[in-house]
Amino acid sequence: MMFKSGLLLLKVCGLISLSALCWAVLTANEGWVFFVVLLALLLLWQGYYPLALPKVRWRYFPALLFTFAGQLWRGAFDVARRAFFARQFAHTGFATYACRLTAPAQQQLLATLVSLLPGTCTVAILPKNSAKPSTGEVVLMLHILDTTANWQAEVAAIEWQLARFMASPLPREATL
Amino acid sequence: MSWLDGLSWFLLLLGLVFFIAGSLGLLRFPDQFSRLHAVTKADTLGLGLVVLGLSIQSSWRETLLMLLIWLLVMCSGAVSCQLLARFSRDAADAEPLISHQEPGQTANSTSPASAPVTKRAE
Incomplete structure (x- = not known):
């Protein structure tokens, strides 16, 4: 007490x-x-009306910050290259990513961070199973500048860092 | 001019380059979703570099103030980008209902609603 x-x-x-x-x-x-x-x-x-602050593990914050800063730099560099050299946009499109974070606040934070990663922009957060939206599992609908690139690995990396920082264990297969 | 001034000017110019890239992307990119990429990513980094460049020549209070402003702009930029994209998607989905369709005509296959579910990285 x-x-x-x-x-x-x-x-x-x-x-x-x-x-x-x-x-x-x-x-x-x-x-x-x-x-x-x-x-x-x-x-x-x-x-x-107490506002519950999320539980965070500050020792993982530098790693999250460095990952995010690196990807922000690469994202901006990619956009600048496409803008200056008028590159073709033959492989743009939409795709969905199955989010493994379960708390709504964490899912929203991931969706916001993803919009600053290279080549990805969050369009919507949708329930994974539209028949049972109460399960809390969601997919992120993303706009991808180059669907042939390995954008999934970058999103998974930031998701893993975020889960570690927010003390939210991911499912077993989430080992990068 | 000291090397710190030189570094400050270099960061300011680099920030300016990213701002120009964001504006060019806004003009050159083919659709509204791609344009959102340009304004969020390039401008966020551009502002960050400008803040970093200016902070070398400023006091700690001004530096803290500029960092706070950058953080707020980054958050608001990412959130507003997401809201604009959601609005565009809703508008794109609603379009076939509003526009005139001939009998047997199908909806646009590039609509966000027809996005494939991709497998995540293992």
């Missing part, structure tokens, strides 16, 4: 510090009265 209360206090203090830092940066260290009032209102709101 004591440990739980301490952990909660630590989380609240961390969030207040982060909010104060953002406020200081965005307002050039001014208007602290408004910050205190706003913070009190936010804490009151949290007391009545």
Whole structure:
């Protein structure tokens, strides 16, 4: 009980510090009265409707960040090459990717990250089994710039990193 | 000019190149889905490089502010891209219902609704 209360206090203090830092940066260290009032209102709101923060494992964050940054660079470079050299778009098309993450927030985050990967852009998140949408399994409908490329491996790699960071184990076959 | 200034200018110019690539892609790419690739990826990296280049010549507070702005732009860019793509898909799916069709005429085979399910990477 004591440990739980301490952990909660630590989380609240961390969030207040982060909010104060953002406020200081965005307002050039001014208007602290408004910050205190706003913070009190936010804490009151949290007391009545607590927002559950997802469990994350920060030790895997650098790996996720490096993977994402590398793929963002490659994605932008690919687009720039196609734009400058007017490359043909003979193999563009749509495809679906069976998402292995189960939590809706994680699926949404993956869909957002995928839009910044090389050659892929999320169009929709659809239930895997339209007859039973309550199972939580989804497929990502993607627009692919080059359907002949191995885009699945890149999406699977970022999905695996995300699952590791969000402490959400993937099914057994998900070993890259 | 120190080597740090040189690096800053190099990053700024590289960022500008990616911005130009994004704008060119918007003009040159064949359909709205491909154009979304251009504006999200190239512009996000372009802004990141500009922020990195400027942060070399700025104070830590300005650097933090620019990084926050980049993060917000990246998030909003990726989310709005997804929303635009979803809207385009819905519009493409609704098109055969709106437009006049001759008896026996089939819907467009390139519609997103006819996307094949691909096997994921093992």
